[in-house]
Amino acid sequence: MTLSNRTVLTYSDRNTPLAAIATARLAAYPIDLVADPKHSRDAPAVLTLDGSEELEGQTAILRFLARAATVQTMCGSSPLAATRVDQWLDFSCGLTSGAGLEGACGVINYYLSLRTFLVDYCLTVADIACWGQLQGTLQWDKLMLSGNFPHLARWYNFLCELPELQDVAEQYGPKRRKLTPTAAPAEAAKDAGQKGGKATSKAASAAPGDTGSFEIDLPNASEGNVTTRFPPEPSGYLHIGHAKAAMLNQYFAQHYKGRLLLRFDDTNPSKEKDEYVEQILKDVAALGVKYDKLSYTSNFFPQLADCAERLIKLGHLYADDTPVEQMRLERGEGTESACRRRSKEDNLQIWEEMKAGSEVGKKNCLRFRMDMANPNKALRDPTAARCNPTHHWRTGQTYKVYPTYDFACPFVDSIEGVTHALRTSEYRDRQEQYYRILKMCQEAWPGLPDVHLWDFSRLTFVNTLMSKRKLDWFVRNGRVDGWTDPRFPTVQGLYRRGLQLEAMREFILSQGASKNVTLMEWDKIWTINKRIIDPVCPRHTAISDSQRVKLHLTNGPQSPEVISVPKNKKHPPAGIKATTKTQDVWLEQADAAAIKEGEEVTLMDWGNAIVKDIERSASGEVTHLMGELHLEGNFKTTKLKLTWLPVTRDLVPLELHDFDHLLTKKKLEEEDSFEDFINPCSRWTVSAVGDANMRSLQKGDILQLERKGYFRVDVPLLKPTSPIILFAIPDGRVRSQQSSSPVPACSAADTHFASVTLYPALSTH
Structure with a gap:
């Protein structure tokens, strides 16, 4: 079947390796094609080099052809890119007809929501591998035309236009229809462009047909002239609500081909730590949020102090030494403070005391002179600055007085060139305050540009606290393992619990930029997560210590026999595992209790057995079983399919x-x-x-x-x-x-995990 000094690709005539053929053409690597009718459909393709050396399986063949290409970027332009290419090659193996295809398409669709190619900014063998699998899968026709995978369909149709791939598809693959605008409403909306500053695209969906809308008006927004910002306070770890804010700000910056700023709002040294800065940067990177500039509010402390002094001179700020509780009461009642009538000279003198951190200074704060009679309490002379002698994590003891968030945010937003500040709807009552403070700052600091606010709904979940102050209470009081506790809604807590970051991103983008606040259950995000992990994760067996029962097989192997079985039958890249067959095996008590004497059962990955005798304790619990293997039995006829473990010391x-x-x-x-x-x-x-x-x-x-x-x-x-x-x-x-659980969850007794019926769904790389 091979020709001397030639490279031959042999494959089943019923399963053409489209990706390998296309890669060879793009790589300008000459190969001879042999469609062998003797090859079974499931037999792997074989690449024979110079009539001797062989490579088996399309993934290995693709790696070889990409490395042999004259265009070196085919396998990635850097070690990291090459690794990502390898991950996508493994992922492509799961793009076959069946229950898992729709979920796998959902993963790629999300991943391509803001990308043209899978890796880097050019075509790689990763794209070709996934394209080839979809091209050869008839089920993709229906999925593509459903309109549920607009980004994947856009990418797929783009690849189909490449001459080399188009030729391979027409010659070797089934016919395909191009995606139409009616089949991809999200893409049609995107192609319509922006009219009157309106963003008309949609984000990637967390699940087919559940696309979150981003059709919002950004005032005065135009391509290339939008700057958004994500301003976390380094007083704790990021939680899922912060993740949403970061991703939405990134989305609109990218949509308008603008900029995203990451700015740490470090204005309260009593609560902030450099540890939190490090962890927030780690979480931002893990979430895939790319920012154009990193800054700190503390960078602008000199300008803020200067602006505060100018505002005092303009009569917009006054010093107030009213006790905190009395001030809170007065604000609630709308009563003006007696300090409101202080002269500018007195206010400037107290301001100097505040900057020095003197005893007089510590008793005072600066307040904006706004409207104490306003029904909106946020406008009742909010605080602008306070003394705090605490060591600042970044500036040390340089400053003794710090601006509040209410003062610093509009000023720094403006001075950094933020055009659109996206905030959660909990700040809605403070919008007018923001604009008033910004207007005062513009009067004191001529040339500061306007900033436009837009609010979106914050994430709220049942039985869950999202306040960093309250989460910190759990940490300080030792009620959890720290900010990464798996019961916390922090990014790292959820990740430690097993949530994949791909699932978190997918879920967040599915929410869109809606203003409607709803109390959400956790089931949706964990359902997305299951669809991602189920098809690719390895399968193992475990049995509870206190709930295991021995089954003796009279005709079982006299000495242990080891066989190899796949870790995941539907995902070969998961590898294989060794299973030991022994004469005595462990079963779960719940399974043993369900067996009747004389019943034939199936031992998973082994075969059938007939249980002849069951011994029970006085309380009715099964203590021992006797049976014999019946390997010629049909597993389709048995009611019970049982997990088991060998009775060995290797457990x-x-x-x-x-x-x-x-x-x-x-x-x-x-x-x-x-x-x-x-x-x-x-x-x-x-x-x-x-x-x-x-x-x-x-x-x-x-x-x-x-x-x-x-x-x-x-x-x-x-x-x-x-x-x-x-x-x-x-x-x-x-x-x-x-x-x-059959026993109280907090009992010292061993708690039995209830059996769970599992369904295959979707995978990720």
């Missing part, structure tokens, strides 16, 4: 951790104290044993325990006597395990 100790909400009340009212609704038991543990293959698991790995659910490795196997610690990942459908 791995496990701790399975599951979690509940920190709060017992779905929605706290304004008068509620969160401390009154703290869940006394929001975490519990099950001791178990797992198959020997789990020894190689690494921190952060995602896996499925058969019939138990999904888990993330929090602590891998560090020594033989210490357990692997696994955190249960919600699947968006099953309620808290606590509600289905």
Whole structure:
């Protein structure tokens, strides 16, 4: 089948490797094609070099052809890009007809929402691999025309226009229709352009047909002239609400081909730490948020101090030494402070005391002179600056007085050139305050440009606190493991729980820029997450320590027999694992209790067995089973498909951790104290044993325990006597395990995890 000194690609005539053929043409690498009718449809393609060396499987062939290409960027322009190309090549293996295709398309569709190519800014073999799989999959026709994957369809049609790929598709692939505007409403809206400063595109959807709308009016917005900003305070870790703000600001900056600024609002040294700055930068990078400039409000402390002095001279600021509680009462009642009538000279003198941090200065604050009778309490002379002798994480003891957020935000937004400040709707009452302060600053500091505000709904979830101050209470009081606790809504807490950052991004963009505030359940985001992890994560087996029952197989192997089985039958890149067959095996108590004497059952990845005898304790629990293998039996006829583990010393100790909400009340009212609704038991543990293959698991790995659910490795196997610690990942459908536990969740007793029925869905790279 090979020709001397030639490269030959041999493949099944019923499964043409379109990507390999297209890559060879783009790489100008000559190959001979042999469509062998003797090749089975599932047999891998084989590339034979010079009649001797062979490469088997399209992924390996693609890597070779990309490296052999005259255009070196085919396999990535940098080591990082090359690694991402390899990840996409592995991912492309799952783009085949079946239940998982729609979910996999959803992943690529989201990923391409703001990209032209999968890796870098040029065509790579990653694009060709995914294109080839879709080109050869008839199911893609229906999905493409559904309009649910506009970004993927745009990318696909673009690749189909490339002469080399077009020729391969026409010669070897099934016919395809181009996506029409009616089949892709989001793309049609995008192509319509912006009219009157209106953004008419839509963001990537978290799930097909659930696209979040970004059709909002940005006043005076035009291409190339929009600057947005994300201004986190370094007083804690980012939570999912901050992630939404960062991503929406990035979205509109990119939509208008503008700029995104990242600015740390470090105006309160009592709460801020450089640790928080480092972690926020880490989270921003993980979320894929790219900013054009990094700055700090503390960069502008000199300008803010100068502006404050000018505002005093203009009569817009006055010094006030009214006690805090009395001031709060006066603001609530709309009563003017006696200090409001101080002269400019007195205010300037006290301002100098404040800057020096003297005893007189510490008793005073600066307040804007606005409207104490206004129904909007945000306009009742808000505070502009306060003394604080605390060491500032960045400026040390240089300053003794610091601006408030209300003062610093509009001034620094303007001086940095922010054109549109996007904020959550909780700031809606402060919009007029923002504009008034900005107008005063423009009077004091001529030339400051206008800033336009736009508010969007903040994320609110049931049984969840989103206030950093309240989350900090849990940290300071030792009620959680820190800001990365898996019960926290922080980016790192959710990631530690097992949420994939791709799922978080997908969920956030699905919300769009709506102003409607709704109390959300957590099920949607975890459903997205399940669709991503299920098709690609490896499968393992675990059985609870206190709930295991021995089954003796009379005709089982006299000595252990080891076989290899796939870790994920639908995703070969997950690899293989060793399964040991022994005469005695462990079953779960719940499974053993469901078996009837004489019943034929299926032992997963082994075969059928007939249970002949069942021994029970006085309380009715199964204590031992006897049976015999019946490998010629048909697994389709059995009711029970059982997970099992061999009775060997190679089993791995496990701790399975599951979690509940920190709060017992779905929605706290304004008068509620969160401390009154703290869940006394929001975490519990099950001791178990797992198959020997789990020894190689690494921190952060995602896996499925058969019939138990999904888990993330929090602590891998560090020594033989210490357990692997696994955190249960919600699947968006099953309620808290606590509600289905047969014993109290906080009991010292070993809690049995309820069985979970799992469905294949979608994957990511």
